Amino acid sequence: MKYLWANALLSLTGSASAIFTGHKLFDFRNIANPRVPDALPDWDSNKAARETHEYFLSREFTDTFAIMNWSKDVTETAPIRMTNSFNNIYIQPNTDPNPESSTFMTLRTVRHPDFQSAAEFQTHTSDYQHVAMTMRARTIGGPGAVTAMFTYWKPENSDWDAVQEADLEIRTAEPRNELRYTNQPSYDPVRDVERPDAFRDVTLPTVWTTWQTHRMEWTPGKVDWYVDGQFMTSISYQAPVDPAYLLWNVWSDGGVWSGEMPVYEHVEMHVQYIEIEYLG
Template identity: 45%
Template sequence: MEEHQRRGSHPSLSSLITLITLIATSSPLASAAATLTDDSKCECYLTNGTQASFFTTHRFLDFRNLAKNAGVPPTIAKSDDSGSAPVTSEYFTSKEWTETFWVQSWNNSHMTREDATVLMVNSPNNVYIEANGDRNPSSQTWLTLRTQRLKDFQTAAEIESIGPGFQYLSVRMLARTVGSPGAITALFTYRGSDRLADVQESDLEVRTMDPHNTIQYTNQPSYTEEGEEIDRATKNVTLPNGHPDWTHWAVHRLDWTPKETVWYVDGIEIATISFQTPRDPSKVILNAWSDGGEWSGNMTVNEAAYLQIQWLEIVYNATDENPARKMKRDDDGAAAALSARSGNDEDEEGGCDVVCSIDETTDRGKPVMLWNNGGVRTMEVWLVSWIPSFMLLGMFVLSSGGLW
């Protein structure tokens, strides 16, 4: 009886959970975590995921509301004219675009890819803003990269970052691939070399000849000079049931960190490769192409395939000297962020007082402020913020005679 009365004097589990929830949602840190901000106020960005990392710079290119630039240009039928074509709209001369990317016009006539059977010409004419013709459109427009097989050549599309200044990044795009078999659409980091073994590259590739739920992820090179395949370098992944296939809109994400490359679809980790992870500053490239070879396939004449992108977002570092605090691993191998440096200690120069996120935002392209140290260490801010909450919880427990 005594034990029964003692237990009966305690709060119910539901009331305790309600109190804890109230404390968590009303704490200063909880409200700060929901604060939308802009890049001018962010000193670094913390990503989520299995290799959570700090990055110093954020870029967001939004192709969803560019109706004044929309228009599908007719395919140029002559290879010489295709390569020398101008850009398709004023958007590709805007500051937003030219500070990040430029449209390519090179061809493979001087390349030595042994199994290529078709002249491939990258054309600015194949990179354009297109009006959204979906039945239930989620945007006004999108960016299209087009590749099409013509009688005498394959016309293709490629955009490349202005410089090779990316050294570790997290890049995401809301995208899909549609069209005929015999093409590749891709998002990848790239650092070239005259020697195959020195190439550094992390790929996300869709082969339109493959099943619609299959995507190829690779840390290149995936083969040797002698033509032998390197199995550890690549993963041909079948997307889990319930995942949108590559013909449907999905957020495709590539995280390149010092330890490994991780790929996600709609926030779910799909593949991880730690073998020959790129080390040095690289470019970011997107393309849609075919050369008639074994890898891309040989597209039927007059058929076409398209990479369509609603938005593209990147957080990155320009060098390996990251001014934000490095990461540590806990006993379970999960990434845990150390507190950002306050920048006030004599032995810690630089640092990162204001930490933001592009993952927790409710408005794509606008970061969320996770914390602002203001010269105070994160742990100190955390303790100060939660002391009233702990006091409230303690008073509640004591008044009820303990937890058990």
């Protein structure tokens, strides 16, 4: 398994590609020995789980990314405790009719009777200042979860209002042709109102249960979003300024934003590849 660095592998349609000098492509489309691990039934086993496939131990993955296993307790706004688990990130065989690839990477969240098992990975470093992220992905499963790709930076010892984040979020309780793009924070806690200039709810050209190529271009002063080469929106309000981490996750906590998944329901984000272009 090797990084595939040739631009010819992808048909990039974003308008800002020329400004990025660094390039990484993580290709999950033809990885040997795919395996779907059973969902682990209890909190401790999810916390103790390790990598599900040798790929996630390879330098190809670990030089850039780290899988998360942090947890959060029940709060007034998040009534289901949640833990991220290594067991929920794996390489899966593609059994589609006329498949686009032989394998893909899966991020999974599972609702158990008394907790939520989730999945997240991020870059090791927070030095991505202006970047394009592209992924070919789809989301499947029942209502009550969120699948996401985003940048993130929050100064140490600061409150939530200081966060800088540009995100794509699919909420599985919403219509399958809709998603939200946001430059966080989207909520003003002082006035107890949303910040409407911070987000866009868009109608997609196809449903997110089918394969789509999502692209984010964060350049100075704005974040542009594309799906399958089609421009979706641009958000200048609260565009990130400082260097940031890059993250992907699938989660639910029973709160208003994610909704509550039925017990034993799964939601999965399938990813064929991730491309990162950056100022090298």
